[in-house]
Amino acid sequence: MTANKDIYLAPKPDGTLVVGATKADVGFDTSVSVEGPLHLHIIATQIIPALAHCSIQRMWAGLRPKTLDSRPLLGPIPSWENVMIASGHGGFGILLSVITGESISELVTAGEVPEIIRPFVLKKTSRDPKQHP
Numbered sequence: 001m002t003a004n005k006d007i008y009l010a011p012k013p014d015g016t017l018v019v020g021a022t023k024a025d026v027g028f029d030t031s032v033s034v035e036g037p038l039h040l041h042i043i044a045t046q047i048i049p050a051l052a053h054c055s056i057q058r059m060w061a062g063l064r065p066k067t068l069d070s071r072p073l074l075g076p077i078p079s080w081e082n083v084m085i086a087s088g089h090g091g092f093g094i095l096l097s098v099i100t101g102e103s104i105s106e107l108v109t110a111g112e113v114p115e116i117i118r119p120f121v122l123k124k125t126s127r128d129p130k131q132h133p
Contacts, residue, residue, distance in 0.1 A: 075104075
């Protein structure tokens with residue numbers, strides 16, 4: 001994977017190349033804009049000029065789950081038995097997928113939260129049901 005000028009180029013085993021990604025904060029809108037693919041095409045062809053002669057097979061817009069403070073949520077969910085979360089990476093999910101998967105796998109198999117994800121673990125809070133329905 002190559003990162004440059006706020007895009008990435010990720011070759012796939014079938015010979016295709018994924019060019020991504022825009023970072024527009026548009027809520028739950030998954031429509032593809034005109035500007036996004038055009039920007040990606042311009043930058044990608046600057047990096048690899050031969051891409052100017054290639055066809056686009058598919059375009060899509062996905063959602064990037066992120067938290068209000070832009071910090072992922074990782075580990076056990078308090079008050080739920082045997083439920084883990086690994087979400088909220090925003091636009092960095094693809095970059096953090098390996099370390100996240102390895103850390104959650106270690107948590108599940110060893111039963112202890114790995115040091116690397118401790119800052120992102122949900123904390124138990126005491127809530128008074130009378131004050132918080």
